[in-house]
Every structure is written in structure tokens, then in C-alpha cells.
Amino acid sequence: xxxxxMAVIKPEMMKSYIWLQTADGSIQQVEQEVAMFCPMICHExxxxxxxxxxxxxxxxxxxxxxxxLSLILDYCRFHQVPGRSNKERKSFDEKxxxxxxxxxxxxxSAADSLQLKPLVDLTSRALARIIEGKSPEEIREIFHLPxxxxxxxxxxxxxxxxxDPRIRLLNRLYAKKRKxxxxxxKLKNIEVEExxxxxxSVDDLLSFINGDxxxxxGIKNSKxxxxxxxxxxxxxxxxxNEAIKNxxxxxNGLNQVCHSAEVGQxxxxxxxxxxxxxxxxxxxxxxxxxxxxxDIDDEIDPALKEKIDRYCSYELRKSxxxxxxxxxxxxxxxxxxxxxxxxxxxxxxxxxxxxxRKPVHFSLNGNGSLRRYAxxxxx
Amino acid sequence: xxxxxxxxxxIWNKETVPKxxxxxxxxxxxxxxxxxxxxxxxxxxxxxxxxxxxxxxxxREMNNAGDRLIAALSLPRYQHVxxxxxxxxxxxxxxxxxxxxxxxxxxxxxxxSLNLNGCQKISDKGIEAITSCxxxxxxxxxxxxxxxxxxxxxxLVKNCKYIVDLNFSGCKHLSDKSLQLVADNYPExxSLNLxxxVKMTDSGLQQVxxxxxxxxxxxxxxxxxFTDEAYKKISVLSHLKFLDLCGAQNLSDDGLSCxxxxxxxxxxxxxxxxxxxxxxxxxxxxxxxxxxxxxxTLDVNGCIGIKRRSRDDLLKLFPYLRCFKVHS
Numbered sequence: 020x021x022x023x024x025m026a027v028i029k030p031e032m033m034k035s036y037i038w039l040q041t042a043d044g045s046i047q048q049v050e051q052e053v054a055m056f057c058p059m060i061c062h063e064x065x066x067x068x069x070x071x072x073x074x075x076x077x078x079x080x081x082x083x084x085x086x087x088l089s090l091i092l093d094y095c096r097f098h099q100v101p102g103r104s105n106k107e108r109k110s111f112d113e114k115x116x117x118x119x120x121x122x123x124x125x126x127x128s129a130a131d132s133l134q135l136k137p138l139v140d141l142t143s144r145a146l147a148r149i150i151e152g153k154s155p156e157e158i159r160e161i162f163h164l165p166x167x168x169x170x171x172x173x174x175x176x177x178x179x180x181x182x183d184p185r186i187r188l189l190n191r192l193y194a195k196k197r198k199x200x201x202x203x204x205k206l207k208n209i210e211v212e213e214x215x216x217x218x219x220s221v222d223d224l225l226s227f228i229n230g231d232x233x234x235x236x237g238i239k240n241s242k243x244x245x246x247x248x249x250x251x252x253x254x255x256x257x258x259x260n261e262a263i264k265n266x267x268x269x270x271n272g273l274n275q276v277c278h279s280a281e282v283g284q285x286x287x288x289x290x291x292x293x294x295x296x297x298x299x300x301x302x303x304x305x306x307x308x309x310x311x312x313x314d315i316d317d318e319i320d321p322a323l324k325e326k327i328d329r330y331c332s333y334e335l336r337k338s339x340x341x342x343x344x345x346x347x348x349x350x351x352x353x354x355x356x357x358x359x360x361x362x363x364x365x366x367x368x369x370x371x372x373x374x375x376r377k378p379v380h381f382s383l384n385g386n387g388s389l390r391r392y393a394x395x396x397x398x
Numbered sequence: 399x400x401x402x403x404x405x406x407x408x409i410w411n412k413e414t415v416p417k418x419x420x421x422x423x424x425x426x427x428x429x430x431x432x433x434x435x436x437x438x439x440x441x442x443x444x445x446x447x448x449x450x451x452x453x454x455x456x457x458r459e460m461n462n463a464g465d466r467l468i469a470a471l472s473l474p475r476y477q478h479v480x481x482x483x484x485x486x487x488x489x490x491x492x493x494x495x496x497x498x499x500x501x502x503x504x505x506x507x508x509x510x511s512l513n514l515n516g517c518q519k520i521s522d523k524g525i526e527a528i529t530s531c532x533x534x535x536x537x538x539x540x541x542x543x544x545x546x547x548x549x550x551x552x553x554l555v556k557n558c559k560y561i562v563d564l565n566f567s568g569c570k571h572l573s574d575k576s577l578q579l580v581a582d583n584y585p586e587x588x589s590l591n592l593x594x595x596v597k598m599t600d601s602g603l604q605q606v607x608x609x610x611x612x613x614x615x616x617x618x619x620x621x622x623x624f625t626d627e628a629y630k631k632i633s634v635l636s637h638l639k640f641l642d643l644c645g646a647q648n649l650s651d652d653g654l655s656c657x658x659x660x661x662x663x664x665x666x667x668x669x670x671x672x673x674x675x676x677x678x679x680x681x682x683x684x685x686x687x688x689x690x691x692x693x694x695t696l697d698v699n700g701c702i703g704i705k706r707r708s709r710d711d712l713l714k715l716f717p718y719l720r721c722f723k724v725h726s
Contacts, residue, residue, distance in 0.1 A: 082414070127418045139421060146418065147425035155436040162415055164438055165407075 037064060038076035041085050046076045049092055056095035058134040080132035087129035090122075094138050116145045120161050123149075416444035423448070428456040446475055453480040463487030463517075464494030471502035478508045485541075486516040492524035499527040506531040515541035515565070522550035529557040539565035541591075551576040555583040562586055567593035567617070574602025581605040591617040593642075600628040607631040615640040619667075622647045629653030635660055639692075642667040642724070643674075644700075650676030658685040665695035667724040678703040686715035695721040 036048040037060065054070070055061045063069045063077045070077040079088065097103075097111050116123065123142055130138040150158055159166065419434050419441050426434070431451060435442050445451060452475040457463045463484055470476050484490060498506070509532035514520055520543060529535065535558040540546055546569045554561070561584050566572055572595050580587065587610040592598060603624060606613075613635045618624065625648045632638065633656040641657065643649060644667050654677050657663075666685070668674055682704060685693075693716040698704050713719055 124415065124418045127421055128414050131417070131421055143418075143422045143425060146422045150422065150426060150434070151430055153430075153433065155433045158433060159437055162437075164411060164415060 037070040038073050040076040040078050041083060041088055042081040043085065045085060046073055052099055053092055053095045056099040082132045083129045087125055090126055091130060091133065091135065112141050116141060120149060121163060124162065411438060412440045416440045420444050420448065423451055428454050449478060452476055453478060455479055455482045457487045458483050458485045459487060461488045464490035468494060468497055468502065471498060471505040477505050479505060480508055481511040482509060483513040484517055485513050490517055491519035492521055495524040495527040499531055503531050509535055511537035513539045515539055518543055521545040522547055525550035526553035529554050533557060534560060536560050537563040540569060541565055542568035544570060547571045548573055548575040551579050555579045563589040565591040566595055567591045570594055570596055573597040574599055577602030577606050581609040585609055586612055588612055589615040592621065593617050593619040596621065600624055603628040604631050607634055611635065612637050614638060617642040618646065620645040624648060626650055626653035630656040632657045633659040637662060639664045644669045647674055649674050651678055651681040654681040655684040658688050661688045662692050663689040664692050667697040668701050669697050670700040673700050673702040675703050677701045679706050682715060690716050694718050695724060697722060697724040699723060
């Protein structure tokens with residue numbers, strides 16, 4: 020750039036100004052020493068010679084709107100003064116970050132785009148404190164994030180040109196989910212109502228899996244509880260999936276498994292419900308015997324249906340202390356690979372690592388809990 | 399206008415918040431990170447793309463830990479996990495570890511720290527299985543496991559060559575054989591906790607002292623059968639900083655004055671339920687001569703042979719003392 024432009028950084032020019040332009044088009048001038056506190060602006064001035072006049076105003080990143088810029092400049096104006104004590108700076112910072120979370124978020128984003136690390140550290144520390152220990156639902160509320168299920172475009176039915184039963188099933192699940200969400204909107208505060216919704220859904224789903232599609236044979240096969248533990252070599256993920264199934268294929272099989280896990284949870288040293296857990300463990304290895312390699316990709320296999328079953332059943336639970344969560348995690352991942360969709364990948368996250376310490380609403384199916392598990396909450 | 403509002407919302411959801419969450423993520427514990435994953439698909443995608451966030455699996459105190467661990471290790475984002483904690487986790491046993499060995503081998507290649515504290519269902523078989531997967535393991539902790547025996551330690555030393563931190567606290571079936579294995583295989587060992595390993599004797603301990611000369615932290619809490627024979631050999635541990643001899647009722651001035659040769663001692667615990675009678679003021683002076691500049695923790699509650707043991711007395715000998723009571 021020309022000499023005239025470079026003059027802006029000569030120290031003898033006391034009250035120099037830097038011209039900045041925000042994404043909305045508005046241009047303002049800022050005291051040089053204040054603006055240069057931001058590395059990004061500093062870079063633009065020194066490396067590219069920008070900012071010396073209105074015509075050469077530095078275009079700020081889109082994340083820096085005028086309101087955020089104003090805040091950032093306040094911060095810079097204070098901190099760029101060299102003589103301040105640590106105590107003064109700390110005190111300023113504490114007052115400075117007192118703002119609602121949304122603004123704090125925007126500020127973090129804006130400061131980050133200007134590479135103003137001290138401010139990013141300050142705001143992100145504050146945000147971390149806000150987030151710590153909270154459930155996803157609570158966090159969503161604080162950050163004004165939509166309930167992801169409503170927004171999730173993948174609730175739209177998938178095209179099913181080949182009439183693949185898996186896709187058919189998934190679409191049914193989505194339809195059910197959409198319906199449930201609508202119902203939940205209406206009946207938000209009526210817990211009793213929601214519990215009934217839960218029960219209906221369980222029945223619906225189980226009947227679907229057990230009878231309607233005519234491919235119920237798989238489920239019945241895998242009900243058996245063999246004691247031997249042969250392991251087949253299958254695709255890595257599938258095998259791992261099978262390995263962790265808690266099996267119980269009767270309609271209240273799931274309940275039993277959940278119950279046993281709840282009971283197990285009650286006894287700290289894990290002594291409780293040993294018999295149930297023992298059976299379950301056998302099943303972990305049993306199920307691999309059920310599947311031939313050929314079945315995996317061609318038909319809707321019992322394992323897949325089982326997965327879907329648990330996926331759905333999971334949704335009906337309020338508490339995150341689960342038996343099924345992890346298996347469904349695995350299964351949903353596998354399911355996703357087959358359908359080439361990453362929606363189930365999201366679901367699997369929901370289903371893994373339930374938060375033990377707090378009851379968590381995953382916003383999946385309202386606030387109702389199945390009463391029979393109500394007492395299982397502890398810790 | 400509506401369109402603009404929607405666009406604003408969309409930017410908020412898809413760009414602003416995920417970016418901010420990524421920035422905040424480095425300050426959050428594992429469990430909070432997982433909460434973030436569940437917030438939205440965009441946050442999920444953003445966070446998943448940063449492998450450095452996913453180096454730790456925290457299943458402490460969780461039920462169904464075995465299944466959850468298997469599930470976690472099958473997720474792509476944990477392929478390079480460095481630290482796994484199953485402290486007081488429930489429902490994890492040898493079978494789960496066997497499954498991990500056969501199916502999740504790849505995910506444990508980078509594991510450096512494994513905490514199996516309180517996982518009482520795990521036996522030597524499970525130890526064999528899991529250690530065979532994590533050859534780079536540096537920190538191994540299996541506190542309060544009464545099934546672990548020398549056989550398990552044999553598998554550990556065979557598989558994991560780089561251990562620097564071992565916690566066998568409460569593994570009461572471990573004997574001198576384990577100490578021999580540790581001594582023979584871990585010359586770089588830095589931290590060793592043998593609390594309540596009551597089968598161990600002087601000879602096993604001596605082996606460790608002689609061969610693990612880089613030990614910095616040694617915990618011999620509640621082990622009353624050791625004698626000065628072993629205690630005297632502690633003097634060769636020139637890097638020793640933390641020493642817990644709570645319950646060392648056979649310790650005498652002789653032993654302690656040898657220990658005093660460890661010039662870098664920062665913390666020394668000499669409490670004892672029945673009193674360590676053999677330790678007197680004499681050896682405190684010896685200790686002061688070598689460790690006055692480093693000692694910040696000294697607990698002599700229980701050494702009834704030490705007469706001058708008030709706070710002021712101790713501060714005179716060890717001017718940097720801050721902590722006077724280790725086990726409250």
C-alpha cells in the first residue's frame with residue numbers, strides 16, 4: 020500500500036483511527052490503539068495496510084455484528100491500557116461477562132473470529148461453568164437450541180423404491196415420532212396422559228415387530244438361551260453389536276432386563292439380580308450364533324429388528340439409567356451403516372453414556388416415565 | 399422478514415453455537431462433552447471432528463459399565479482413547495474384557511491409563527485380556543480387587559512394558575512374587591501403591607527398592623509386617639518424594655534415619671493407630687538435616703516416641719511444612 024496508508028502506524032500520529040466495516044455494511048472509526056488490540060485487525064493493518072481510511076475500511080468477519088464489535092471494543096479499550104493492575108483487570112472481567120448466555124455465545128464467536136484470545140478465554144470459561152453438569156435438555160433451553168427432533172429433517176420419510184422393509188420400518192418410526200412430538204406439544208404438562216402415550220407406543224411397536232410384517236421368525240429364534248458361547252467371526256461392528264445384547268425377547272423381556280439392571284444398580288457392589296444378569300450374559304454370546312453371514316445384508320434379520328425394538332423402547336424411558344442404551348447405541352450405528360444415514364448415529368449418542376447423576380430428559384418422548392421404573396431412580 | 403428470522407435461527411443453530419461449543423469443549427469434562435453431542439446434529443458433527451476431545455472414557459460409578467465400554471470402544475471417535483476410568487463401575491467382569499480383547503483390539507492401542515479401581519468382578523483372566531490389548535499402558539490401577547493375584551501381575555508385566563504408575567492398594571492376595579515381577583520389569587517405575595497388600599514381606603520390598611530406583615511415590619499404608627530390614631533400603635530411592643508409612647509399627651529410628659537420606663522428600667506420613675514407638679526426636683533431626691528444604695507434609699500423629707511434635711516444633715525443623723495431618 021502507499022506511504023500515506025502506512026502512516027497510520029507511525030507512533031507520532033497520536034490520535035489515529037482505524038476504519039472498520041461490519042457485515043451489515045456500516046463503517047466506523049476506532050481509536051488505533053484500541054482496535055490494534057485485536058490480532059486480526061492488527062494483521063490487516065500491518066500486513067495489508069488496510070483500515071487507514073473509510074475507503075479502505077477493514078472488513079470484519081460476519082460473526083462480528085455492530086453490537087458485538089461495541090462490546091469487544093469496550094474490552095479492548097480497558098485492557099490495552101498498560102498501567103492497570105491484575106486486580107483491576109479481573110474485576111473488570113467479572114463485571115464484563117455478566118450478560119445473558121446468548122450474548123455470551125455471540126461474543127465468544129465474535130472474539131474468536133478476531134483472534135482475541137484473552138476475551139475468548141474469559142467468555143468460554145464462563146460458558147463452561149454454565150454448561151457443567153447440565154442435561155442436554157437444560158443446555159438446549161439455555162442456548163435456545165430447538166428440540167433437535169423437531170428440527171431434524173430426517174424425520175422426513177425416506178424414499179423406499181425397493182420397498183426395503185428396513186426403510187419401511189424407519190419411516191414408520193419417524194411417523195410415530197412426529198406424532199408423538201405433536202402429542203407432546205399438546206399435552207406437555209399432563210404426565211398421566213403421557214404415560215398412557217408411552218404404553219400405547221410400547222404395544223404398537225412390539226406388535227409391529229412381533230407380528231405385523233410377517234418376518235417374526237427371527238425374533239423367536241433369538242429367544243433361545245443357549246449356554247454355549249461360540250463366537251462367529253463377523254463384520255467387526257456387527258459382532259461387537261451382538262456381543263452386548265441384553266436379550267429377552269418376550270414382550271416384557273425388555274422390562275425384565277431393565278428391571279434387573281435397575282436392581283443391580285441399587286446394590287452398590289453389584290451383587291443384586293445376579294441370576295438375571297447371568298442369563299443376560301449368556302445371551303450376549305448366544306446371539307452371534309443366530310446369524311449367518313448371509314443374512315446380514317440381504318434380509319431384515321432378527322438382529323436388526325431387535326435393534327429397532329430396543330431403539331424404540333428406549334425412547335419411552337425417561338431415566339437415562341439404562342440397560343438397553345448401549346446395545347442400541349451399537350445397533351443403531353450398524354443400522355445407520357446399512358441405511359447410509361447418519362440420523363441413527365445421533366440416536367446412538369443419546370443412548371450411550373446416560374448421565375447417572377441426574378435424571379435426564381432426552382426430550383424424546385415427553386416427561387412421562389413408566390411408573391414401574393419410577394423407584395429405580397437413585398444416586 | 400420471517401425468512402430473515404429463520405435464516406438467523408439457522409445460522410445460530412448450524413454455525414454459531416457449534417463453533418462456540420467447540421471453543422468451550424476443551425474446558426469440559428467427558429460427561430459434559432457427551433451432553434453437548436446430544437444437543438444437535440451440527441454440534442455433534444463439529445465436535446466429532448476433533449479427535450483430541452475424545453481421548454478419555456469416563457464410566458466411573460456407572461452401571462452396565464461393561465456393555466457401555468464395549469459400545470464406546472466400537473465408536474470411531476474413541477479409536478485413540480488414552481484414558482479409561484471404570485472406578486467403582488458396576489456390571490463389568492472378565493467376560494466383557496474378553497469381548498473387548500477379541501473385538502475392540504484396535505481401539506486400545508493408544509491407551510495409557512486404565513483405572514479398574516473397585517471393579518471387584520475382574521480377576522486375573524480379565525487382567526490378562528485387557529492388558530493384552532493396551533501394550534502402551536503407563537498407568538494401571540486396580541484398587542480393592544481381592545481376586546487379583548500374582549498370576550494377573552504376571553500377565554501385566556508380560557504385556558505392558560511401559561508402566562510407570564501402579565496401584566495395587568487393597569489387592570490383598572498379591573505376594574512377594576508380584577513385587578519380584580514388578581522389580582524385574584519396571585526399572586522406570588515412578589509410583590507404587592501397596593496399601594494393605596499384607597502378604598508382602600521385606601524381601602519382596604527390597605527387590606523393588608534395589609531395581610526401581612526412580613520411584614518417586616511409595617505408599618505402604620497399613621502394612622505392619624515390614625521391618626527396618628526393608629525400611630533401611632529406602633535410602634537408595636534418591637528420587638523419592640512421597641512416602642506413606644502409616645501403620646509401620648516396626649519402624650525405628652534406625653530405619654527412619656536411613657529414609658532421611660532421601661533428600662527430595664516432600665511428604666512423609668508416620669501416623670499409626672497403635673503408635674510407631676520406635677521413632678524418636680533423634681531421627682526427626684536427621685530427617686531435618688536432609689529434607690528441611692523439601693518437606694511440606696509431615697504427619698507424626700502416632701509417633702509417641704516423638705516428644706517435640708507441636709506445630710511450632712516441627713516448623714523449626716521443617717520450615718516449609720504446610721500439612722501436618724495426612725489421613726483425617
